Amino acid sequence: EFLTSATVTAFADIPFIALFIFVIWLIAGPVAMIPAVAVFIALIGGLILQVPLKTAISKSQVEAAQKHGILVETIGGLETIKSLNAQSRLQSKWERFVAKTAASGLRVRVLSLSIVTFTMFLTQLSTIGVIVYGAYLIQDGLLTTGGLIAAVILNGRALGPMGQVANLLARMNQSLTALGALNAIMALPVERPAGKRFLHRPTLQGAINFREVTFTYPEAEIAALNKVSFSINAGERVAFLGRVGSGKSTVAKLILGLFAPDEGAVLVDRTDLRQMDPIDLRRNIGAILQDSFLFHGTVRDNIALGATIVDDEAILQAAETSGVHEFVRRHPRGYDLMVGERGEGLSGGQRQAVALARALVGQPPILLLDEPTSGIDIGTEKTFISRLAPTLKGRTLILVTHRASLLPLVERIIVLDQGRVVADGPREKVLEALNSGKIKVDQA
Ligand SMILES: Nc1ncnc2c1ncn2[C@@H]1O[C@H](COP(=O)(O)OP(=O)(O)OP(=O)(O)O)[C@@H](O)[C@H]1O
Ligand SMILES: [Mg+2]
Known part of the structure; x- marks a missing residue:
């Protein structure tokens, strides 16, 4: 899912962030500082938040696996469980794990959402900054009104992809954790490894x-x-x-x-x-x-x-x-x-x-x-x-x-x-x- 989502387009947008900021600098000079700083903060913030996000994701995957385990065990041992009157115990265990997985799932969502919200907030802040700073420059005659409008539009364009990139980083984490779990399974030793040549003994004597x-x-x-x-x-x-x-x-x-x-x-x-x-x-x-x-x-x-x-x-x-x-x-x-x-x-x-x-x-x-x-x-x-x-x-x-x-x-x-x-x-x-x-x- 990660590979087919907006990945390619979003990453293609990244070089344009620099280009837009450069054009703002051509038009409005020092105003370009504002979106540049905003992009920088968004990147740092996004990267820092990936750390708790990653632990939350692996935790939620482990808990989901445990929940699954309880289900399989319960179905397999149904007669024993009933004969022991253990159903309420197992049910409360099940409910506890459902609650746990729900909580950790929520944590993952909150974290990835907060990354996106954070970049959106920075985008707004940067727009306001560009307008205010631009207005002063106009007063001083260093910038035309048209130049300010262009800078505001370009500022929006420059910061737009940031939200998507942040979102993508979150998803990439999710995919990587899942991939890690899969790789761990694939790396388990198999009984008949592909390269191994066994001695072929079709019939045995039995010693x-x-x-x-x-x-x-x-x-x-x-x-x-x-x-x-x-x-x-x-x-x-x-x-x-x-x-x-x-x-x-x-x-x-x-x-x-x-x-x-x-x-x-x-x-x-x-x-x-x-x-x-x-x-x-x-x-x-x-x-x-x-x-x-x-x-x-x-x-x-x-x-x-x-x-x-x-x-x-x-x-x-x-x-x-x-x-x-x-x-x-x-x-x-x-x-x-x-x-x-x-x-x-x-x-x-x-x-x-x-x-x-x-x-x-x-x-x-x-x-x-x-x-x-x-x-x-x-x-x-x-x-x-x-x-x-x-x-x-x-x-x-x-x-x-x-x-x-x-x-x-x-x-x-x-x-x-x-x-x-x-x-x-x-x-x-x-x-x-x-x-x-x-x-x-x-x-x-
Ligand atoms: N799947 C397992 N995982 C961990 N420990 C095990 C496992 N199976 C057996 N054991 C341990 O290994 C020891 C020997 O078990 P084993 O099944 O060989 O006993 P046994 O002589 O066949 O007993 P029984 O007469 O009850 O069948 C026991 O102490 C047991 O706790
Ligand atoms: Mg035995």
């Missing part, structure tokens, strides 16, 4: 290595993982145990390349993840994250979401293993059953089953399951285990769970506590150590 991995979430105070090392062979089945908040899900996120370690390295098939194309990596990992969710669409769409090649056979097989088939079978619409936004229309356990089918559908060499059965009843879980077990041959399984019933699926257990590995070994040994209290973790 995973953590080498002294330390990781702290952005803006978190303490490290979620602290010098975590382990190595998992291709085809090995490993469970991660540990208390709430011990770092299990963080390990899963690092394996998926959703975050990069601060120190140390995560390797899959002996390749550092920083050198691997995230697309290749994730195609080879079937994952259920703790907070995975479903999208608007049919059950079939949701299962096939991440797969490159989708045939009904694969979908059916994944659905049978995960238990989706059980409940879809009884529904008249079958796999075309619509799922609403964020999985509405399905029960919690059914959502989990669909997420599980989604992880299994591509037959990936690595399965990464974070609490895969937390919302599923014991009966369904049993069937799930019995169906999953035979499909695990030759695959790497990383299983995060609080449920002892899933442990027969694995042969090895790694126990985390406060972001450190406190035990790592064959299943029976680790379970025994946990039960006898040799490892200080209240778990399993």
Whole structure:
């Protein structure tokens, strides 16, 4: 908007300001001093006012973004908010931010308007000055009446563009701040930078290595993982145990390349993840994250979401293993059953089953399951285990769970506590150590 507005014409007027003042000087001599001083003061004043204007503009943009954030959060968490009776709290928070943005918006307008008003005031003052001074010059016979009239007209012409220029400076500030915000977004690191050549690994075996991995979430105070090392062979089945908040899900996120370690390295098939194309990596990992969710669409769409090649056979097989088939079978619409936004229309356990089918559908060499059965009843879980077990041959399984019933699926257990590995070994040994209290973790 800034570029298309009166910009070009207004800036083209600037040289004419000097020309007009020069002509006034030719006609009326010293009278030219008055508009010259007025232009000078207007410029200085305008420039000084840009400083508070700039801070006001960035403040109002930050507040607008926060207001937007509250809105998104509220809509996303509507059911939770209602169940907690938190609506009035959120409403007052919303109203507070609306008031805030209104106030800062007003401040921006007042400031830019005052710049314009200030130059208008100077224009008037300068006109009066020219007339008064000119009148004295006429009395002294140094100027003709015609000369005075010409000087007054030219004075108006010279100062006219000043108002526009001031206005433009204000708008330019607004545009520059917006541009700065955009540039900051564009400058954020991307997962696949344009110039970067990744090692292309279309199929992976499934070996995973953590080498002294330390990781702290952005803006978190303490490290979620602290010098975590382990190595998992291709085809090995490993469970991660540990208390709430011990770092299990963080390990899963690092394996998926959703975050990069601060120190140390995560390797899959002996390749550092920083050198691997995230697309290749994730195609080879079937994952259920703790907070995975479903999208608007049919059950079939949701299962096939991440797969490159989708045939009904694969979908059916994944659905049978995960238990989706059980409940879809009884529904008249079958796999075309619509799922609403964020999985509405399905029960919690059914959502989990669909997420599980989604992880299994591509037959990936690595399965990464974070609490895969937390919302599923014991009966369904049993069937799930019995169906999953035979499909695990030759695959790497990383299983995060609080449920002892899933442990027969694995042969090895790694126990985390406060972001450190406190035990790592064959299943029976680790379970025994946990039960006898040799490892200080209240778990399993
Ligand atoms: N997105 C995040 N931002 C900041 N800190 C986080 C984030 N996610 C987790 N953390 C912190 O990292 C630590 C480990 O979290 P993690 O999710 O790995 O725990 P967990 O072992 O999976 O726990 P749970 O059994 O509850 O799933 C916790 O102390 C948590 O506070
Ligand atoms: Mg977790």
